[in-house]
Amino acid sequence: xxxxxxxxxxxxxxxxxxxxxxxxxxxxxxxxxxxxxxxxxxxxxxxxxxxxxxxxxxxxxxxxxxxxxxxxxxxxxxxxxxxxxxxxxxxxxxxxxxxxxxxxxxxxxxxxxxxxxxxxxxxxxxxxxxxxxxxxxxxxxxxxxxxxxxxxxxxxxxxxxxxxxxxxxxxxxxxxxxxxxxxxxxxxxxxxxxxxxxxxxxxxxxxxxxxxxxxxxxxxxxxxxxxxxxxxxxxxxxxxxxxxxxxxxxxxxxxxxxxxxxxxxxxxxxxxxxxxxxxxx
Amino acid sequence: xxxxxxxxxxxxxxxxxxxxxxxxxxxxxxxxxxxxxxxxxxxxxxxxxxxxxxxxxxxxxxxxxxxxxxxxxxxxxxxxxxxxxxxxxxxxxxxxxxxxxxxxxxxxxxxxxxxxxxxxxxxxxxxxxxxxxxxxxxxxxxxxxxxxxxxxxxxxxxxxxxxxxxxxxxxxxxxxxxxxxxxxxxxxxxxxxxxxxxxxxxxxxxxxxxxxxxxxxxxxxxxxxxxxxxxxxxxxxxxxxxxxxxxxxxxxxxxxxxxxxx
Numbered sequence: 429x430x431x432x433x434x435x436x437x438x439x440x441x442x443x444x445x446x447x448x449x450x451x452x453x454x455x456x457x458x459x460x461x462x463x464x465x466x467x468x469x470x471x472x473x474x475x476x477x478x479x480x481x482x483x484x485x486x487x488x489x490x491x492x493x494x495x496x497x498x499x500x501x502x503x504x505x506x507x508x509x510x511x512x513x514x515x516x517x518x519x520x521x522x523x524x525x526x527x528x529x530x531x532x533x534x535x536x537x538x539x540x541x542x543x544x545x546x547x548x549x550x551x552x553x554x555x556x557x558x559x560x561x562x563x564x565x566x567x568x569x570x571x572x573x574x575x576x577x578x579x580x581x582x583x584x585x586x587x588x589x590x591x592x593x594x595x596x597x598x599x600x601x602x603x604x605x606x607x608x609x610x611x612x613x614x615x616x617x618x619x620x621x622x623x624x625x626x627x628x629x630x631x632x633x634x635x636x637x638x639x640x641x642x643x644x645x646x647x648x649x650x651x652x653x654x655x656x657x658x659x660x661x662x663x664x665x666x667x668x669x670x671x672x673x674x675x676x677x678x679x680x681x682x683x684x685x686x687x688x689x690x691x692x693x694x695x696x697x698x699x700x701x702x703x704x705x706x707x708x709x
Numbered sequence: 710x711x712x713x714x715x716x717x718x719x720x721x722x723x724x725x726x727x728x729x730x731x732x733x734x735x736x737x738x739x740x741x742x743x744x745x746x747x748x749x750x751x752x753x754x755x756x757x758x759x760x761x762x763x764x765x766x767x768x769x770x771x772x773x774x775x776x777x778x779x780x781x782x783x784x785x786x787x788x789x790x791x792x793x794x795x796x797x798x799x800x801x802x803x804x805x806x807x808x809x810x811x812x813x814x815x816x817x818x819x820x821x822x823x824x825x826x827x828x829x830x831x832x833x834x835x836x837x838x839x840x841x842x843x844x845x846x847x848x849x850x851x852x853x854x855x856x857x858x859x860x861x862x863x864x865x866x867x868x869x870x871x872x873x874x875x876x877x878x879x880x881x882x883x884x885x886x887x888x889x890x891x892x893x894x895x896x897x898x899x900x901x902x903x904x905x906x907x908x909x910x911x912x913x914x915x916x917x918x919x920x921x922x923x924x925x926x927x928x929x930x931x932x933x934x935x936x937x938x939x940x941x942x943x944x945x946x947x948x949x950x951x952x953x954x955x956x957x958x959x960x961x962x963x964x965x966x967x968x969x970x971x
Contacts, residue, residue, distance in 0.1 A: 498847050524749055527849030538840040542832075552848045600844075 451640035456506035484661035531601030537593040539585040546581030591622035741854035756859035765867030780879030813875040818921035822954035830950035833933025861926035868922035
């Protein structure tokens with residue numbers, strides 16, 4: 429559905445977070461698809477300026493967790509605070525201001541196919557600022573330069589390769605110089621060289637633009653390369669949170685199973701899976 | 710039997726659900742159009758104009774062809790049927806009323822359902838599948854304001870405009886055939902038509918067109934945004950949107966015609 433179903437409670441804007449609260453604070457987050465619970469009492473704090481990688485196998489709930497963090501889903505319980513503001517308490521106008529402070533690079537890019545790459549980057553600027561067309565053109569060129577796509581602004585998304593598409597999506601995500609940047613499976617579908625280049629870009633963005641970055645991925649090599657801390661999700665619960673070294677030396681067998689790519693032999697109930705997909709269960 | 714009952718129940722519940730969703734889409738489109746600026750979500754004129762070009766101006770050639778064909782066909786049938794009892798000289802009465810009150814809005818409505826309704830459903834569904842709608846939300850753009858409201862407004866303006874154009878072209882084509890067949894002047898057909906038609910007849914047709922425009926836009930939006938199942942789903946909802954829109958147009962036409970002539 430494309431109608432808005434959340435963040436419509438008009439309230440005064442929440443104050444900014446105290447510095448020790450973290451850029452993202454999740455407390456007791458529960459989520460359901462239909463009647464099936466998919467996230468269980470998630471507590472997580474992400475510090476300002478760090479790169480947090482969220483890992484987990486298929487069906488672990490990492491994509492659902494991300495959708496809640498970026499405000500696309502409403503939690504059935506618990507709170508999510510981004511930059512000190514509780515998403516559930518934001519009115520529509522405050523939510524707009526919040527959107528300006530976050531950027532999202534989706535798995536497939538999600539660039540608007542009817543617009544050129546430059547127009548895609550200018551769209552958030554057009555919506556959130558009163559900049560004139562010339563300034564927006566300059567800003568779009570600057571963002572494309574950051575992601576090494578100078579001169580590609582006039583192309584349509586369909587004319588870009590997979591790696592270029594992801595970098596263009598990053599350029600759009602950073603158009604408004606957000607404080608929080610979210611990546612959904614940045615390495616998915618890319619060859620190792622392009623994937624490594626994207627990892628370097630993520631590290632460069634954190635250092636150059638002082639962003640807090642959350643990356644959802646199942647690419648272990650990429651995760652250990654870029655992460656300051658890693659969160660491992662399994663069946664909707666947090667298994668482990670720690671630095672790459674702490675996670676690597678975890679005594680939890682399921683964490684080790686994920687890191688060592690051991691197949692999970694737990695049988696999957698097809699009926700329950702289909703009901704979950706249909707949002708019925 | 711139990712399976713049939715369950716299927717019927719599920720389909721009825723789904724139909725009710727979709728009707729409610731359609732009403733909320735329409736209300737939300739209206740809200741953003743009227744109050745969007747106050748909530749920093751304006752429906753941009755440029756988007757509406759772009760949609761008007763696609764919905765209206767680009768459809769002019771095919772709309773003109775269809776209108777001329779309908780006018781010509783009405784003239785042929787009127788002369789034949791009225792000729793059975795020697796009343797060919799009254800052909801302009803039936804042609805003018807049938808075209809302005811019924812055929813122009815109906816044919817243009819069906820054309821728009823097939824052309825613009827399908828395009829809107831396909832666009833919305835592919836955007837939903839490729840996460841472009843999610844991207845809009847994370848940017849802070851309400852998808853109804855950005856995608857549905859401009860399309861609805863554009864159709865609301867262009868469908869009556871095309872119906873009016875269809876009236877002119879259809880009557881022109883009919884006039885040419887009637888005057889040539891009866892060896893009378895084209896001007897006498899025009900004068901006769903102007904004498905017969907009242908503003909109420911034109912408004913009847915234009916009112917229907919406006920109603921059809923809203924139906925096409927909302928039905929396409931509902932189907933497009935409820936897509937599931939990848940690229941196959943896009944084809945399915947596009948077909949469904951066209952079938953639903955044409956069915957809704959014809960049923961609404963019947964109800965509108967009945968109520969407006971009571």
